[in-house]
Amino acid sequence: TQLLEQSPQFLSIQEGENLTVYCNSSSVFSSLQWYRQEPGEGPVLLVTVVTGGEVKKLKRLTFQFGDARKDSSLHITAAQPGDTGLYLCAGEEVGDDKIIFGKGTRLHILP
Amino acid sequence: EPEVTQTPSHQVTQMGQEVILRCVPISNHLYFYWYRQILGQKVEFLVSFYNNEISEKSEIFDDQFSVERPDGSNFTLKIRSTKLEDSAMYFCASSAVREVGYTFGSGTRLTVV
Numbered sequence: 001t002q003l004l005e006q007s008p009q010f011l012s013i014q015e016g017e018n019l020t021v022y023c024n025s026s027s028v029f030s031s032l033q034w035y036r037q038e039p040g041e042g043p044v045l046l047v048t049v050v051t052g053g054e055v056k057k058l059k060r061l062t063f064q065f066g067d068a069r070k071d072s073s074l075h076i077t078a079a080q081p082g083d084t085g086l087y088l089c090a091g092e093e094v095g096d097d098k099i100i101f102g103k104g105t106r107l108h109i110l111p
Numbered sequence: 112e113p114e115v116t117q118t119p120s121h122q123v124t125q126m127g128q129e130v131i132l133r134c135v136p137i138s139n140h141l142y143f144y145w146y147r148q149i150l151g152q153k154v155e156f157l158v159s160f161y162n163n164e165i166s167e168k169s170e171i172f173d174d175q176f177s178v179e180r181p182d183g184s185n186f187t188l189k190i191r192s193t194k195l196e197d198s199a200m201y202f203c204a205s206s207a208v209r210e211v212g213y214t215f216g217s218g219t220r221l222t223v224v
Contacts, residue, residue, distance in 0.1 A: 040218075042217050043213075097209070
């Protein structure tokens, strides 16, 4: 059974600091996606990575896919209060027609 | 920006009743999904649908659940006889192609009493 472990579960840091959150699995993924979810809303796609070692940047957010396509990280530079939220990673195994979510990292940026 | 639309946003139903949750995926998308999220828990896969048939389903998606694409725009999830443990947020999602990410709707909050 595919399992995605996200760490840390909770992170509270001051505005302006940098942070990294992680998504790890023993499974190999054909793609890995990062979503952000606000309370009472559906997940919103931030990025999809498909190639081992791939790095994608979205303004202050940097996403990396591990070389073996089993793990990923999300790095935020100079965090802002607007970055507060739940960040979810989700992976699609080769041959699957579904993504499986991790439990998420709840991020709180203090002004 | 194109959206996935779900109705109703909230539904309260009595245990044992049938419910139908409705979704309008993005018009040029070909892959459709239902997920659910019990309060405080992670988003769980229920079923995927492509080319007018189920392509994958989870253990949660038992005989009480069914999906249908009755016309070219709607995608529905039916729960035949609801149980208390079916209370959750149900999310519909769609995708144009595989491996590029999904667009999720805002969800239907189902409460079974």
